[in-house]
Amino acid sequence: MKANWEMIEKNTGTLTVEVEPEQVAQALDKAFKKVVAKVSVPGFRKGKVPRNIFEARFGVESLYQDAIDILLPEAYFNAVKETGIEPIDKPEIDIEEFAKGKPFRFNAKVQVKPEVELGQYKGIEVPEKDFSVKPEEIDEELKRMQERHAELVVVEEGAVENGDRVVIDYEGFIDGEAFEGGKAEKATLEIGSGTFIPGFEEQLVGMTKGEEKDIEVTFPEDYRVDELKGKNAVFKIKLHEIKRKKLPPLDDEFAKDVSEFETLEEYRQDLEKQLSERKQKEREQYLENTVVEKAAEAAVVDIPEVMVDNEVENMVRDFASRLRLQGMSLDMYFQFTGLTEEKLKEDLRGDARKRVLQSLVLEKIAQAENVQVEEAEIDEELERLSGLYNRTAEELKRTFEASGALETLKKDLIIRKTVKLLVENRKPVNEVA
Numbered sequence: 001m002k003a004n005w006e007m008i009e010k011n012t013g014t015l016t017v018e019v020e021p022e023q024v025a026q027a028l029d030k031a032f033k034k035v036v037a038k039v040s041v042p043g044f045r046k047g048k049v050p051r052n053i054f055e056a057r058f059g060v061e062s063l064y065q066d067a068i069d070i071l072l073p074e075a076y077f078n079a080v081k082e083t084g085i086e087p088i089d090k091p092e093i094d095i096e097e098f099a100k101g102k103p104f105r106f107n108a109k110v111q112v113k114p115e116v117e118l119g120q121y122k123g124i125e126v127p128e129k130d131f132s133v134k135p136e137e138i139d140e141e142l143k144r145m146q147e148r149h150a151e152l153v154v155v156e157e158g159a160v161e162n163g164d165r166v167v168i169d170y171e172g173f174i175d176g177e178a179f180e181g182g183k184a185e186k187a188t189l190e191i192g193s194g195t196f197i198p199g200f201e202e203q204l205v206g207m208t209k210g211e212e213k214d215i216e217v218t219f220p221e222d223y224r225v226d227e228l229k230g231k232n233a234v235f236k237i238k239l240h241e242i243k244r245k246k247l248p249p250l251d252d253e254f255a256k257d258v259s260e261f262e263t264l265e266e267y268r269q270d271l272e273k274q275l276s277e278r279k280q281k282e283r284e285q286y287l288e289n290t291v292v293e294k295a296a297e298a299a300v301v302d303i304p305e306v307m308v309d310n311e312v313e314n315m316v317r318d319f320a321s322r323l324r325l326q327g328m329s330l331d332m333y334f335q336f337t338g339l340t341e342e343k344l345k346e347d348l349r350g351d352a353r354k355r356v357l358q359s360l361v362l363e364k365i366a367q368a369e370n371v372q373v374e375e376a377e378i379d380e381e382l383e384r385l386s387g388l389y390n391r392t393a394e395e396l397k398r399t400f401e402a403s404g405a406l407e408t409l410k411k412d413l414i415i416r417k418t419v420k421l422l423v424e425n426r427k428p429v430n431e432v433a
Helices: 021-036 051-058 060-083 135-148 252-258 264-298 305-325 330-337 341-368 375-389 393-403 405-424
Strands: 002-009 012-019 092-097 104-111 125-128 151-154 165-174 177-190 212-218 232-246 427-432
Touching: 002 060, 012 060, 021 051, 021 060, 021 104, 060 092, 060 104, 125 264, 135 264, 177 232, 252 264, 264 341, 264 405, 305 330, 305 341, 330 341, 341 405, 375 393, 375 405, 393 405
Parallel strands: 125 427
Antiparallel strands: 002 012, 012 104, 092 104, 151 232, 165 177, 165 232, 212 232
C-alpha cells in the first residue's frame, strides 16, 4: 500500500492512498462469499453458485461496493498509521478507482490536530496560598458533626427561627386563582434550606404554632414551570408544628458517640489530621490547575470547532452517567430544570474549549520534553486500578490490551507526568494569595 499526506489548508489535508491489486482481489473474494449466500440462481442451491456463473449473470461490478466496504476501513487505518497524522473527525472519502485487476485508489480529506506554538511553560509564576489548617476550621467541622447528630425537639412555645423545621399547609394563588401544584398539607420545610422559591421561607420566620398568614412572593424568571415564570403569587399558610435542633454538648461523650476516640481532644487532633490531608490535596490541585492554565494561555493554537463539538458530546455523556448513578435520566433532568439539551451544550461549550486547549498544549509539552513512561509505571497504575475494579492487575492488563485501552492509559500517565514537570519547574511567588 502507498499513502501520501498533503496539507491543503489550516488543519485540513488530503490523504492519497493506493492499495495493490492483490488486496483488491482478496476483498472481492470476501465480498463474493458474503453475497453468494443470499443469491438464488436456477439450477444451483443458494450459496453454491460458482464464481464464474455469478459474474456472468450479475457482473463483477455487483461486488464492488461490498469489497470497498471491506477494504476501505483497514486501508484508511493503515494509511493514517503510516503517515503519522492524527485525525480529529470522520474523513471525506473520494473513490478514484476500484476495479478487478487494478489498484484501489482513493483520497480522504481529513481534519487533523492543529499545530501548537508553545509559550512559556517552565518557570511559571504561581502565587503561594495558605493551605494550613486553622483552629476555626476544626471548630466548623465539629459544628457540622453536632448538626448531623442533633436531636429534633418540638417547640411548644416561641416563634420560628432560621434553621427550624416546620410543618405547614399552604396554597398558592395568582390573581386570586389557585394554580396547579401550589397546594400541600402537612408539608415539612427546613427554614433557610432554599427549598422553596426566594422570599418564601424568610416570611415564615416569626410565626407561631397554629398561626395563619398570607405571604407574597414572585416566581423567578427562570422558574421551571413556564406559566409561573415572573408571576406574583400569594400563599396562604397555616403553621402546624415547629421543630428545633438540640445540639449535643461538645465533650468526651460526644467524641465517643461519633468516633473511635475516647476524648474530645483526641477527636480534634484526628480532625486536624484529616483536614491537613484534605488541604494538601487542595494545594496539589491548585498548583496543577494554575500551571496548566497559564501554560495554555501562553500557547498559540487555532482550535477546530469539531474538537470542541466532540468534547461537548463527551461532557454530556459523562454528565448523563453521573445522573444515572443518582437514579435520574437526562430527560428527567431537563424536565425538572427546564433546560434543553441545546442549552446544556451551549453552557458546556466554554469549558469544553478550555479542556481541548489544555489537552493540546500538554501533549505538545510532553513531546517537547520527551516525556515517557516505563513499563513499571504502567504496572503500578494497573495495580492501583485493580483495587477499584476488584480484578487482578494481570486481568486488567489483558482486558486493556484487547480493547486498546492500554495505549490510552499510557497517554494519560504521560500527561500526568507532564503536569508534574510543570509544577516542579514553577516559580513560587511569595505573596500569599
